Amino acid sequence: MLANHRSTLTQYLIEQRRRYPQASGELNGLILDVAIACKAIAGTVALGELGGNARSLEVNVQGEVQKALDVLANEVFMRRCEWSGQLAGMASEEMEAPHQIPDAYPRGKYLLVFDPLDGSSNIDVNLTVGSIFSILRAPADVIESGRDVTEADFLQPGAAQVAAGYALYGPSTMFMLTVGNGVAGFTLDPAVGEFMLTHPDVHVPEETREFAINASNSRFWEPPVKRYVDECLAGATGPRGKDFNMRWIASMVAEAHRILMRGGVFLYPRDTKDLAKAGRLRLLYETNPIGWLIEQAGGRVSTGRQPMLGVRPTALHQRIGCVFGSRAEVERIERYHHEPTPEVPVSPLFAERSLFR
DSSP: OOGGGSOBHHHHHHHHHTTOTTOOSHHHHHHHHHHHHHHHHHHHHHHGGGGTOOSEEEEOTTSOEEEHHHHHHHHHHHHHHSSSSOEEEEEETTOSSOEEOOTTSOOOSEEEEEEEEETGGGGGGTOOEEEEEEEEEOOHHHHHHOOOOOGGGGOOOGGGOSEEEEEEESSSEEEEEESSSOOEEEEEETTTTEEEEEESSOOOOSOOSEEEOOGGGGGGBOHHHHHHHHHHHHGGGSTTOSOOEEEOOSOHHHHHHHHHHHOOEEEEOOBSSOTTOSOSEEIIIIIHHHHHHHHHTTOEEEOSSSBGGGOOOOSTTOEEOEEEESHHHHHHHHHHHHSOOOOOOOOGGGSOOOTTO
């Protein structure tokens, strides 16, 4: 299909709004502000080392080393989205506390939560990175009083999201979006500077032969995760009766995009590596928005023990274990967490031995 025959992101949002005649259009305006921010970040990412933003700076609130591009992307999100009157406040993975809307701008009824540059550790080697965002309704008293937002205002379960998505900065720049009516994908046409609808109705394939996990952490995995991975690795001669491929990109946006396009399952589970942390990924900035996209596309997202979108956050930067992807695979992993751990026979090669037996 020729680009000039495709719908733009703006047209798509107008069509979605027509389904709700009472809608004010504020949500559309906010999503378009986010899209503009993503276009600006895409241009900077594309410059690579020419932009001088790949250098490391200091450790952020997450205890991770920031890239200059992390800081720049965070600034772009704030400046592009704070001015238009749709937001009551923002929260970012890169900021310790919520960002208040400056007094010079009107305040609105939504909250924006975002990871401005997911996978930034891959910048040095020119691999795919992205931005993740989630939009929530502000509590009624925030809207009525116009007061400053607090951390507690953002602590809403993933099921409360009104829009979520991500931008993917790869060979092409893509914008994946859900407003609660399925998932649509848009590709940036650099000739006209617009996101064009290229994937109108995305569905996660039900069957898969791919899984993604960081195998270097295998010694810390809980038994249900180890059981699942071992069964996949056993291939056609094992209990699954088919061969699996393993993938790992270390960029959640890239992992999610692959699963949306061709199926699979992604695991970043809770483990015993650091008992002070319930997981590695951030609930508000990463697993909730990605999880809602996956579920809107027919997949499933879970902590391994319970549905992710029902988890009530307790902190702005809360971490959590996450499994998402093709529904049957995620349900299998959940089942393994609730079943007794099966006895695994020990190979004679690894049994205890002694010179006296």
